[in-house]
Amino acid sequence: MSKSTPLVGRRSWRPKWPVNTDRVFKRRRYFGTKRSVLKLQGQFNPKTLRRELVLTDKKPLFWIAALTILLVLPLGVGNQRFLSLFGIICIYAAINVMWTLIIGTAGLQSFATLATVGVGAYGSAYLSITYGLPWPLMLVAGAGFGALMGWIISLPARRLDGLYYALLTLGLSEFMRNFVTQSDALGGKFNGALFGVAQIVPSDLLTTRAGQSLLYLTAFIALLVILIVFRWVNGGRIGLMLKTAATSKEDESFASAIGVDFQKARTHVFIIASAALGFMGAFYATYIGGTSLQIFSLELLLLMLAMIVIGGLGKAEGALIGTVIVVGITQWFTDWGPWRVVLVGVLALLSVLYTRNGIFGLKAQIQEIRERRQALHRAAITGRYAEYLPQQAPDIHDKSLIVGRVFERTLRDRLKSWIDPDIIKEHELKPMGQHSDHLERMLNYFRKAPIPDKYAVYCVEPFASYRVVALSGLPGVPPRIVDDKTYPSLEEAYHAVFLRRVNDLRAS
Amino acid sequence: MIEVVISAAVLASMYGLVAIGISFTWASIGMLNLAQGFIFTAGGYAAWVFAEFAISAGISGPLLSVGVLTFGMLGSAVAGLAVGSIAFLPLQDRDNFRTRSLIATLAISLIGTQVWLIFFGPQNKPLPPVFGEGRIEFGNAGISYGQLGTIIVASVMLGLVILWMRSSRRGLQMRAMMMNPLGAAVVGVSVRTTGMRVLAISGALTGLSSVLLAQIFFVSPTSGVQPLTVGLIISLAGGLGSIPGTVIAAGLVGLAEAVTARYLQQSLVPFVLFGIVVLILIFRPRGLGGLLEDVRE
Incomplete structure (x- = not known):
């Protein structure tokens, strides 16, 4: 979006609408923040002669569309299989969004996601079964477990970098699975299955369509909550701080040099994301009414x-x-x-x-491939635009200049192809008078050459001595003598001028 | 007490082989091979197919044992080459190779498990006992032939590989790659060929450990997960790329697992292992022997 709009060529479609200039424009902001809801830009439309507002960032529109589809489609179809499919999509999407927060924003290559989710799920399920915790408290407890887990596994993250951390955390799920299998309290006897957890939707409603829809609605709301957390962290101050230390070691040094404590920020993001993952774990437990070891696989x-x-x-x-x-x-x-x-x-x-x-990197990638192809194509067709490069064309106001140059070039090329000893011989025998068609056209071309540096014949002594000169093209500045040859007759001098011009034409 | 040491040595030799495979691959071609679990099962299944065939053909005794071991190693080496040709060769000269190859190997292991499931089904496949059945008793302790054989075969194989690395031309190429891949390429070591060789050798070591572990457990589509995670932990604690470090770490992890399982609880084993590795990494972030990475950078 930061690219300036090109004068010609493809323009991306951007929604725009006229502004009522009588009223003062009031910017709407997200509640509690200074962030504006939509990125709008005011501009003057030369066609309608009115001011208009342009939406510079179309992402919110796509988000709204996607979330609307996600909400309406399953509820509208109402098929139970469809509802449960989309419920799982919502839950997994929420977990993945938080994982994205850890990998993308915090830049920690952690594989501890499902381990954290599982800790939240098992912890809250255990509390619910043993102490009869209701579901709202379960969600809180899950978030707590997740934050604790996040704090513990973020400890080595400070010392380890990149792939080492990935390796360390990859094993975590397997370890958790082993632990649950061996532990009696967490259902080790039943292969890690815990059931009888408090559920949001009362179980007698679950068989009806309304109950299923309600259940799906809770999953959708959970996804919304997670997306809001993502936006809050990623788009907020902490996300901005982490963007300075995002990609490489140099960035990290730069970040600490300008006073960004990226390690601390990373740990904070990690703990927030882990709490959200624990929350999702607890939600998953209440959603399906239990947990199973599959979560750690x-x-x-x-x-x-x-x-x-x-x-x-x-x-x-x-x-x-x-x-x-x-x-x-x-x-x-x-x-x-x-x-x-x-x-x-x-x-x-x-x-x-x-x-x-x-998929979302595909657009940039295709764009790049296309630009490379276009560059190659342009290089191949430069001839069509004579000395101008095709990308210059939009900036040249008088297009006849381009056409003129193209015409000159094709003319020159054709004349060049006619140069041969015969035509030179013909001119040598008869410089003046009627010529063959090709020679006549060539001479016409020579005659309409611009005056500066145009060759001319200079008479030193009439009927005895002639020389070839080049005109200066400026009033008061005499022509310069081209070489020291003198020609006894006007015809020979004419032919000498002709030969020079032919040479120049060949060299052009 | 002796039994604890023996079981520690057995665990160490089995997991150590996997860890050395991971460590080797990382040090020489800079790829974290997380398809090691897939390679592990490939060896197990190759050995099982051979054993089925051999037993129906009436082969038994030492020939069967040698055949099972060989086929295990061969199967894993081939799987290693397959992983290399998917995740290493096409990505090797692209940007962001490390992350992308990591994801590629993870995708391979995802596919691999399902492929085994399709071809061999979810049942556990037993391998015939390679070292015979029986025990040597001394005092109040004893060691079964299986345990003894595991320790001996693993150490001999590892020794052979190290010897070969030290004394042969190919080994020299690999060591050159491990020290400085760019420098090795400059003096004419083919990164691709050597990389594939490394993958085959680490695959073969993994396959050996697969056959050895199948003496205790079975071969199943997901049997590679546990060795992979423990192997990762060991190679991490040992410092990726350092063989002595990895051997020491394998011993340490084996001992920790054996002691915890014997005197504490089996369920605590994961936490003890994780704790040990985190402790090691907090004091030496590059692992026990991992000064190599500093040199590389």
């Missing part, structure tokens, strides 16, 4: 990773679309068996091998 972790890789690493919209694709494949086509996970794996592999950043 490596396969689920890898599926989640495939979701954010397919969508685009580090972007909330990528996490959302990736989740829709992957969960859609794995939960809808259940009769494909293991092949659907293979399909997801192949998709993830393809997006890693061929795209730079998943």
Whole structure:
């Protein structure tokens, strides 16, 4: 969006509407922040001669559209399978969005996501079963467990960088799984399954369509909450601080040099995201009325990773679309068996091998490929625009200049192809008078050459001595003598001038 | 007490082989091979297929044992090459190679598990005992043939690989890659060929550990997860790229697991392991032997 709009060529569509200039424009802001709701720019429209407002950032529109579809489609269809599919999409999308916050905003390559979710789920489920905790308190407890877990696993993050941390946290889920299997209180006897957790929707309602819709609605609200948290952290001050230390070691040094304590900011983001993950864990437990060991399986972790890789690493919209694709494949086509996970794996592999950043990196990538192709194409067709480069063309007001140059060039090329010993011989024999068509055209071209540096014949002594000169083109400035040859007759001098001009034409 | 030491040594030799494979790959081609679990199961299944075939053909005794070990290693080496040709060769000269190859290997392991599920089903497959059945008793302790064989075969194989690395031309190329990949490329070591060799060798080590572990557990589509995570932890604690560091870390982790399981609770094993590794990494962020990474940078 920061690029200036090009004068010609493709322009991206941007919604615009006229402004009532009688009223004072009042900027709307998000509640409690100084951020404006829509990025608007006022400008003057030369066609309508009116002022208008242009929306410079279309993202909010897409978000609203996507979330509306996500809300309306399942509720409208009302099919139970559809509702539960989209419920799972909402939950996984929320988890992935928080994972994106950790990977993208905090820049920590952590695989501890599902471990944190599982801790929230198991912790709150245990409390609910043992002490009869109601669901609102469960969500709070889940967030607490998640924050605690986040604090613990963020300790080594300060010392370890990048991939080392990824390795350390990858094993965490497996460890948690082992722990739960061995522990009696967490249902180790029943292969880690805990059931009988307090649910948001009363269980007698669950069989009805209204109950299912309500259940889906809760999942959608949970996703909304998570998206708001994402926006609040990523778009807020802490996210801005972390953007300075985002990509490389040099950035980190730069960040600390300008006084950004990025380590602290990272830990904060990590703990916030972990609390949100714990919250989602508790929500998941109340959503399905229990937990199971599946949450700690490596396969689920890898599926989640495939979701954010397919969508685009580090972007909330990528996490959302990736989740829709992957969960859609794995939960809808259940009769494909293991092949659907293979399909997801192949998709993830393809997006890693061929795209730079998943689906949402595709636009930039295609743009770049297209620009490279266009540059090659332009280089190939430079001839069409004579000395002008095609990208200069929009800036030249008088287009006849371009046409003129193109005409000159084609004319020169044709004349050049006519130069041969015969035509020179013809001119030598008869410099004046009627000529063949080709020679006549060539001479016409020579005659209309501009005066500066035009060759002329200078008479030193009539009928005895002639020389070739070049005109200066300026009043009062005499022509310069080109060489020291003298010609005894006017015809020979004419021919000498002709030869020079032919040479110049050849060299052009 | 002796039994604890023995079980520690067994665990250390099995996990250590996987860890050295991971460590090797990282140091020489800068790729974290998280498809090691897939490679692990590939070896197990190759050995199982051979064992099924051999037993129906009436082969038994030492020939069967050697065959099972060889096929395990071969299967894993081939799987290692497959992983390399998908995740290493196409990505090797692209930007952001490390993250992308990491994700690619994870995707491979996701696919791999399902492929095993499709071809071999979810059932556990047992391997025939390679080292025979029986125990050597001394005093109040004893060691089974399986344990003894595991320790011996793992150490011998590891020794052979280290010897080969030290004394051969190919080993020299690999060591050059581990020290400085760019420098190695400048003096004419092919990064791609050597990288694939490294992947095959670490695959073979992983396959060996797969056959050894199958003496205790079974081969199943997800049997690679546990060795992968423990292998990661060990290679991390040992310092990626350092063989002595990895061996020491493997011993330490094996001991910790054995002691915890014996005197505390089995359920605490993960936490003890994690705690140990975090402690090591807090005091030495590059692991026990990992000064290499500093040199690389």
